[in-house]
Amino acid sequence: MQPTSRFTSLVLAAGLISSTAAVATAQPESIAVTPAREAKAIAFARKHHPELAELLSNLKKADAPAFENAIREVSQNTERLEKLRENDAERYELALRVWTLDSRIRLLAARSTMSNDPANESELRGLLSERQVLRLAMFKLDRERLVTRLERLEGQIGQLEADPKTAVENDLARIKREIKAAANRERRAAGGAAAKAPPKADPVGNKSGVRDRKPPAKDNSRDGGR
Template sequence: MIVVAANGWAQVPGKSDSGAGSQPKSKNGRKTVSKQRPRPNKRQVKQALAFARTHHSELASLIERLKAVRDRSAYDKAIAELSRTVQRIEPVKVTNPKRHAMLVELWKLESQARLMVARSMVKPDPKNDASLREILRERAELRRIMLQADIKRSRARVERFQSQLKALENLDKATDRELQRLRRSARMTVTRKLGRGGKTTAKQPVKPRKTTVKTTVKTKDKSKP
């Protein structure tokens, strides 16, 4: 990707060479059809360019130049590689921010070194050798730190495995512990179910209804004798 980007940066748009852009032919003269990868979608392009602008702005400028000169194949290839880098590095940011920062810095140094080498192939410049060696040295130092951290994590993991293995040396005791664990878990499950089923809501006392007694008063009809 870096070589392609550097070439795109160095070249000036102009007329293509004769036969450029045509499909390669096989020995029998027939055109070979190459398998084309799907182009990155808009979200992948946006994420990839944002990552490059943040951590290696010079590379982002070169990739955008590929789009400007309408080198679609090289542009898609560069975006696809950047997108794979983002998908590999960004998830680590949540689980291990410190390692994520080191991975980003490692990628940045690698990208800078590759870009310098690609430029020296297009236009050799011995003055850049010292800068390139410094970048490679810094990358090697960071890589060493990351490997030491990996060894430390691996040792801690091995210690956990050894502790678990030691607990299984006496199979009879291990069986008893497992049986007790299962019974304890079963009792807790039963207790929870009984607790949920035994809850009853207290009934409110029913207040007696007030009954109204209707009384009819008979009046004497004075019209009758």
């Protein structure tokens, strides 16, 4: 088997892509493999799993359609983890480590199918143990958050059941405050608009806004009454 074909087989066996023939239907056409998406996916792999980045580089030379499908998968995982980092930094750290272990496990499993080296099985067992520890940590984190949320809900339920009338009055007071605040905003907005309004035009068309004054009456006394 040629080296490039061996790399392709390794990546295919690792489950990064289903098969070359399935590329057209495995991923939606809307997920285009742009140069930016490709560079970002490879940079992510190089940072968190260098061996995967090397395999992708060789796969690009050996099988372009399969390479694009693999890039789509890595890119989707990259975007998912980025969103998780923005919303939940604590869970992101665990999820990233799980992804790295998953990727290493798949490649090692693929290598094991091509070699009977007992060291591969030993390493694979170690990686699986690490992943199990991380999964357990994620489950415990989820449980702690659920317990906290449950305690908060129990407190809210207790308050409503203990004094429902006070809860109604509090809601009514809040609504009144919101109505008053909205009315004040409208008045301020109306006052500001009136202050900025241009002066009214003169009824007779004097654009300067100053009425024309009548000329003073002519004094005929100096003309001798003429």
